[in-house]
Amino acid sequence: MTKDAEHPLTELISIATKAGIGLLPGGGLLTAGYEGLKLLSNQAAAQMERRSEKRYQEFIQSVFAGGVTPEVTEHLTADDYTALLSGCMADMENEKARYYGRLAAAIGRGEVHGKSRRFLIITLSQVSDEQLQMLRRSYIATRFDL
Numbered sequence: 001m002t003k004d005a006e007h008p009l010t011e012l013i014s015i016a017t018k019a020g021i022g023l024l025p026g027g028g029l030l031t032a033g034y035e036g037l038k039l040l041s042n043q044a045a046a047q048m049e050r051r052s053e054k055r056y057q058e059f060i061q062s063v064f065a066g067g068v069t070p071e072v073t074e075h076l077t078a079d080d081y082t083a084l085l086s087g088c089m090a091d092m093e094n095e096k097a098r099y100y101g102r103l104a105a106a107i108g109r110g111e112v113h114g115k116s117r118r119f120l121i122i123t124l125s126q127v128s129d130e131q132l133q134m135l136r137r138s139y140i141a142t143r144f145d146l
């Protein structure tokens with residue numbers, strides 16, 4: 001399948017746009033601006049693709065680092081896995097990918113039950129990494145004498 005940037009119609013539209021801009025007064029400067037925006041757009045798309053790939057790899061590594069084996073994945077439904085992966089990929093913070101993976105592993109091991117699964121998935125998507133760290137420190141402080 002051809003990427004949109006490589007599609008002949010996309011290239012034809014780009015050529016027509018540049019030709020139209022070139023006919024306007026000061027068109028050379030506008031054409032340069034258009035080319036700059038096009039280059040920036042292509043670079044941003046490539047960066048987003050690299051970021052998504054890295055995030056997906058971190059998610060998968062966290063899942064398998066959590067000791068999830070085929071025998072214990074009976075607790076992890078396709079809906080839960082899809083919700084976790086979608087949330088991970090849509091999240092603004094790259095740092096949280098490992099937490100999505102850890103939650104998937106915990107659900108797969110059967111450590112999170114019933115309605116708590118959906119609650120934790122939604123909560124993870126709505127809190128920041130900084131808030132997660134604060135919750136972690138609070139939990140440690142309540143469990144252990146410091």
